[in-house]
Amino acid sequence: xxxxxxxxxxxxxxxxxxxxxxxxxxxxxxxxxxxxxxxxxxxxxxxxxxxxxxxxxxxxxxxxxxxxxxxxxxxxxxxxxxxxxxxxxxxxxxxxxxxxxxxxxxxxxxxxxxxxxxxxxxxxxxxxxxxxxxxxxxx
Ligand SMILES: [Zn+2]
Numbered sequence: 001x002x003x004x005x006x007x008x009x010x011x012x013x014x015x016x017x018x019x020x021x022x023x024x025x026x027x028x029x030x031x032x033x034x035x036x037x038x039x040x041x042x043x044x045x046x047x048x049x050x051x052x053x054x055x056x057x058x059x060x061x062x063x064x065x066x067x068x069x070x071x072x073x074x075x076x077x078x079x080x081x082x083x084x085x086x087x088x089x090x091x092x093x094x095x096x097x098x099x100x101x102x103x104x105x106x107x108x109x110x111x112x113x114x115x116x117x118x119x120x121x122x123x124x125x126x127x128x129x130x131x132x133x134x135x136x137x138x139x
Contacts, residue, residue: 004080008080023041024083026038032105033091036107040096041090050075051073052070052072052083053068053069053070054096055067055069056096056109057109064110094109095109098112101124102134105127112125113125113137115135115137
């Protein structure tokens with residue numbers, strides 16, 4: 001059984017207990033996009049709808065917190081294929097996640113920073129760790 005199938009079986013067990021469970025279980029290989037979804041997505045049941053919420057990282061001074069917003073709803077528990085399709089769309093949504101121009105990693109929008117370079121007219125998206133390491137930005 002593949003790990004994806006194993007995760008799906010665990011999710012089915014959550015449904016049987018009436019608990020929507022995690023949207024997607026973390027994966028042992030730490031694949032980065034999958035990790036983002038495991039960390040920033042949750043499945044909730046509201047008014048008989050299964051709702052995928054995605055968290056945007058927001059800041060209370062220096063303290064990060066997750067601000068959840070509904071991304072998609074289903075009338076019944078979403079299948080693994082529906083979850084993967086929704087996850088792929090959420091990852092591509094630049095209001096939620098963005099690629100760092102410097103390291104190429106995708107990050108939560110709330111972990112991104114904009115850097116204005118003299119050569120560029122507009123600010124380019126840089127993750128906060130690259131901003132600290134390579135551009136001397138202090139958070
Ligand atoms: Zn980066």
